Amino acid sequence: MNNDFISQIDSLRSTLGKMEVALGSISDAIVWTDETGRIQWCNAAFDRLIGKPHITILGALVVDLMPLKEHGPSIPGKAHPIGSILNKKTDKSGYYEFMRGNRALQLQIVGRYVEVGPTEPSVVVVVRDMTGVKEIEQIRLQSRALEATANAIVITDQKGFVIWFNRAFTTLTGYSLDEVYEKTLNFLKSGAHNNGFYENLWKTILAGRIWEGETLNRKKDGSLYTEQQMITPVHNEDGDITHFIAIKQDISDRKESEETLKDSETRIRTIVNTAVDGIITANDRGIIQSFNPAAEKLFGYTQDEVIGRNLNTLMPSPYREEHDTYGLS
Amino acid sequence: MSVIDQLMSESEVPVVISDQRGIITHINEPFGKVFHWKTEDLIGKALVPLIPPNLQDAHQMGFSRFYVTGSGTLLDQALDLKVLTGDGKEKLAEHTISAEKIDGEWVLGARIRPL
Numbered sequence: 001m002n003n004d005f006i007s008q009i010d011s012l013r014s015t016l017g018k019m020e021v022a023l024g025s026i027s028d029a030i031v032w033t034d035e036t037g038r039i040q041w042c043n044a045a046f047d048r049l050i051g052k053p054h055i056t057i058l059g060a061l062v063v064d065l066m067p068l069k070e071h072g073p074s075i076p077g078k079a080h081p082i083g084s085i086l087n088k089k090t091d092k093s094g095y096y097e098f099m100r101g102n103r104a105l106q107l108q109i110v111g112r113y114v115e116v117g118p119t120e121p122s123v124v125v126v127v128r129d130m131t132g133v134k135e136i137e138q139i140r141l142q143s144r145a146l147e148a149t150a151n152a153i154v155i156t157d158q159k160g161f162v163i164w165f166n167r168a169f170t171t172l173t174g175y176s177l178d179e180v181y182e183k184t185l186n187f188l189k190s191g192a193h194n195n196g197f198y199e200n201l202w203k204t205i206l207a208g209r210i211w212e213g214e215t216l217n218r219k220k221d222g223s224l225y226t227e228q229q230m231i232t233p234v235h236n237e238d239g240d241i242t243h244f245i246a247i248k249q250d251i252s253d254r255k256e257s258e259e260t261l262k263d264s265e266t267r268i269r270t271i272v273n274t275a276v277d278g279i280i281t282a283n284d285r286g287i288i289q290s291f292n293p294a295a296e297k298l299f300g301y302t303q304d305e306v307i308g309r310n311l312n313t314l315m316p317s318p319y320r321e322e323h324d325t326y327g328l329s
Numbered sequence: 330m331s332v333i334d335q336l337m338s339e340s341e342v343p344v345v346i347s348d349q350r351g352i353i354t355h356i357n358e359p360f361g362k363v364f365h366w367k368t369e370d371l372i373g374k375a376l377v378p379l380i381p382p383n384l385q386d387a388h389q390m391g392f393s394r395f396y397v398t399g400s401g402t403l404l405d406q407a408l409d410l411k412v413l414t415g416d417g418k419e420k421l422a423e424h425t426i427s428a429e430k431i432d433g434e435w436v437l438g439a440r441i442r443p444l
Contacts, residue, residue, distance in 0.1 A: 009350045017397030020390045034383055041387045055408055058387045 072147030173219030336438035349435035365415035
């Protein structure tokens with residue numbers, strides 16, 4: 001080796017070594033992966049974050065080494081910042097939870113898609129441990145609330161592709177996030193509603209308005225259920241719709257009770273209307289609320305003439321004047 | 330006998346020795362046999378061809394840190410790492426890497442036992 005060559009190597013080693021020392025001295029964790037998401041390099045802060053020796057981290061898949069949760073549930077590999085960046089070739093940032101042993105760490109992750117030359121896509125991710133930061137704890141609390149709420153909550157992107165839902169959605173439908181991530185909610189369709197129904201729904205929310213209504217949907221096990229749903233568009237600072245939030249409540253039991261009540265009411269109304277005796281119902285102030293056909297025949301008034309009037313309308317004088325004081329003396 | 334002298338005289342276990350720039354200065358006969366490398370293909374060359382591609386960048390950074398600071402995190406402990414063989418395969422082996430300063434420059438050597 002000639003001296004020029006040695007000098008060049010010394011210079012390069014010196015530069016790389018200083019960079020490594022500098023990057024190792026900062027508190028943010030930095031990790032760089034190849035096109036498969038395997039770690040090519042990481043700094044000392046990343047070793048500390050993961051809690052494993054540097055040499056065992058190199059070459060490992062980040063999604064295996066650092067599984068993440070977002071607002072509660074574990075996210076699938078496709079939704080992991082690394083998976084998402086490699087898949088879509090775009091940057092991705094967000095707040096996530098990482099369990100290091102029994103300890104939950106709140107992380108801010110900023111990921112960048114980087115092409116080193118034309119054939120070497122890679123990802124550079126900077127991870128900041130935000131555990132204990134007041135604002136993050138607030139977000140964490142809100143996440144817990146979203147996760148714990150009894151109503152099913154689904155967040156989709158502006159095209160309707162699922163990006164998150166809470167545990168109640170899984171309980172309601174039987175689907176896990178891993179199964180339906182980045183799919184539309186079409187998998188819930190039961191066939192009970194026509195295209196016009198969905199066109200109206202989309203027209204409403206794409207216009208930036210809230211859609212509210214009942215939908216008969218199908219669960220993963222094939223059974224049907226009725227949900228009361230409210231879909232709210234979310235806008236960015238420019239006013240563009242970025243996401244939709246759907247809040248769903250299973251009202252199958254309520255619908256069933258309503259139907260049962262309706263049936264009994266119909267049955268009772270039929271009995272009352274066909275009875276030969278005059279049947280009149282009034283409230284506690286003596287105001288007539290129903291008046292059956294037999295009563296019409298008996299008193300010579302039509303329903304429309306007496307409903308809403310005092311019962312004493314049906315009494316001749318002097319009983320009429322005395323009627324309202326019955327039982328007071 | 331110094332650590333590097335011991336490695337130079339090792340005849341049973343595969344050994345590779347490099348200078349502080351990461352240039353290979355010695356491999357013993359077992360290394361050539363076990364990992365299918367010819368001495369003339371490695372002497373005077375960088376260590377990189379012995380390292381699987383997805384670890385090469387990390388190796389360069391770590392080696393350079395040692396070059397600048399003189400302190401290594403992987404020295405004198407058994408590490409299970411893959412070696413790229415002369416016929417293009419990856420072979421898992423237990424590495425024990427040592428470093429010693431000789432005439433003002435670091436010399437690094439490793440015993441590499443195939444697993």
